[in-house]
Amino acid sequence: MSLTEITSRLTSAAQAHGRDLGDITLIAVSKVQPPERVQAVLEQGHRVYGENRVQEAQGRWPAFQEQFNGIDLHLIGPLQTNKARQAVEIFSTIHTVDRPKLATTLARLAQERGESPEVFVQINTGEEPQKAGCLPSEADAFIAEVRALDLPLKGLMCIPPVEEEPSLHFALLAKIAARNGLKGLSMGMSSDFESAIAQGATHIRVGSAIFGERDYS
Ligand SMILES: *Cc1c(COP(=O)(O)O)cnc(C)c1O
Secondary structure, eight states, X not given: OOHHHHHXXXXXXXXXXXXXXXXXXXXXXXXXXXXXXXXHHHHTTOOEEXXXXXXXXXXXXXXXXHHSSOOEEEEOSOOOGGGHHHHHHHOSEEEEEOSHHHHHHHHHXXXXXXOOOEEXXXXXXXXXXXXXXXXXXXXXXXXXXXXXXXXXXXXXXXXXXXXXXXXXXXXXXXXXXXXXXXXXXXXXXXXXXXXXXXXXXXXXXXOHHHHOOOOOO
């Protein structure tokens, strides 16, 4: 697939579900992809990218930023508090705030720097033990805590369990967001972004469908 195909599928899905295209951000997930593939998508004009490791992002994006204007980087992978400072320097948005210690660290950095990335609270909708994210039962309290810290909270993020119907998880995320007065929904990946759009996604995170399969070898 390609950026063009994904953009046209995104457009059709938005139309089919009465969604405004301007309310849906396509995050091209470039993690692990070879630089020439990323370069090609940059040359097609796309500017919003997702990475899941601070170090990988730091390694490759400064060079692209010299070459292309207006690059907007989103952190979509787990963040250790000891990498928070580096993260806030490079990412406009952090999608994976999931525990008080991290929220407190980000709030301290925001005070110190006078600015903060926008944040999403990650919810472990499938309650998977190995997965990051705040449990659904703890979500309301944690969201209140993030708000009390004055972090610019945009919304919620989830990664559904691989073996389950993603739309159930998207619906749960949308429900938690609605009852907390949050509009942002970071959900949907290569295999399920159309269903996420149907359920209100404002940020879809699409990697392999744009760049091709990732090669971890
Ligand atoms: C890798 C990743 C994606 C993109 O996955 P694809 O299936 O390649 O689209 C989206 N979200 C998160 C959190 C990821 O780690």
